[in-house]
Amino acid sequence: MKKDNISDAVIRRLPRYYRHLDDLHSKGVVRISSSSLGERMDITASQIRQDLSCFGEFGQQGYGYNIMELRSEIGHILGVDKGHRLILIGVGHLGHALAQNFNFSHMGFHVDTAFDISCALIGSSINGITVHSLDELDDYVYAVRPEVAVLTVPKKAAQGMADRLISLGVRGIWNFTNVELSVEDADVFVENVQFADSLLTLSYRISQK
Amino acid sequence: MKKDNISDAVIRRLPRYYRHLDDLHSKGVVRISSSSLGERMDITASQIRQDLSCFGEFGQQGYGYNIMELRSEIGHILGVDKGHRLILIGVGHLGHALAQNFNFSHMGFHVDTAFDISCALIGSSINGITVHSLDELDDYVYAVRPEVAVLTVPKKAAQGMADRLISLGVRGIWNFTNVELSVEDADVFVENVQFADSLLTLSYRISQK
Secondary structure: OOOOOOOHHHHHHHHHHHHHHHHHHHOOOOEEOHHHHHHHHOOOHHHHHHHHHOOOOOOEOOOEEEHHHHHHHHHHHHOOOOOEEEEEEOOOHHHHHHHHHOOOHHHOEEEEEEEEOOOOOOOOEEOOEEEEEHHHHHHHHHHHOOOEEEEOOOHHHHHHHHHHHHHOOOOEEEEOOOOOOOOOOOOOEEEEOOHHHHHHHHHHHHHOO | OOOOOOOHHHHHHHHHHHHHHHHHHHOOOOEEOHHHHHHHHOOOHHHHHHHHHOOOOOOEOOOEEEHHHHHHHHHHHHOOOOOEEEEEEOOOHHHHHHHHHOOOHHHOEEEEEEEEOOOOOOOOEEOOEEEEEHHHHHHHHHHHOOOEEEEOOOHHHHHHHHHHHHHHOOOEEEEOOOOOOOOOOOOOEEEEOOHHHHHHHHHHHHHHO
């Protein structure tokens, strides 16, 4: 697998490939041509071939892609078969919604533990995820070694909590706080969820007509 | 302003430009070169110049961009000065989190009304947004004409609610339901919020090291 210098744009298309292939697979579709996949995803067939060529040889000239195989290969590239462990930090409305509705296991993440400071929440369970006191965070992370933390704490607590998680060894932060986190460690990755970008794209589209 | 055949990739970068310029403006920065802005946004200076050239002439050779001006121009292109009206459909945990924390007005959206079926919620108010019964939806939309609806209803209710909103004249749906909505009307835009893509990007990054 060739994986050097892959652009951010290509990396950000990988989850979309995975999602579309996953959907096609669940609908029982077995093969798809790059042009049909491109039409579905609103990109060109040549873009697809170029993107996938960063990672190896996929598909067969004239036969298209075997959906189950390509889904599994891209899943592997994305790490969904790595069994990463994940914790939720903050169980306010957003944290609760994620715990309740987001299909972490389908993305390859194991999650059974969340942390909050609210006595009303500690000890409760949401969709099989138990809420613990933040006082227990350090011991838990040392013992279980989760790679990823979902951060849905209030803005003022965001940077401090990120620093604490990183010092404990967490390497990925899924950041819903709208705070631009400052992270020095090059081995730590922050993925910011920017709701606003999505709403502004919609604003653009309805403004043009 | 030239606005024909602008690619989806360019459109999706516009909110990012706006966000970065907004942030720089709020920090009191007055001017920025395309190379400094590119460094901040992790894209090349020539990409920025090329993107902006789709919409007109911005910046001055050797002087860079006036941040307040460019922010205002991009805001105008995105429609943040149009005063779009927005309603929330569904006030579960996710709808509640958006009502409570998302700065709709900063994106140029007026929102003061949400709808739900839960008697426990109807009549309550979250951050100045009043929750009404879904029975009142049709009358409200005919009277107030909101352009955009935020959809956070359960999956099984998603398509039916989208159809109802579109038949009432809503033109933009900000879709948090994870259901791929089928929309026939070319004047209606659906913007899907794909949490999964963001988590899988993070999964990729931590899996590569």
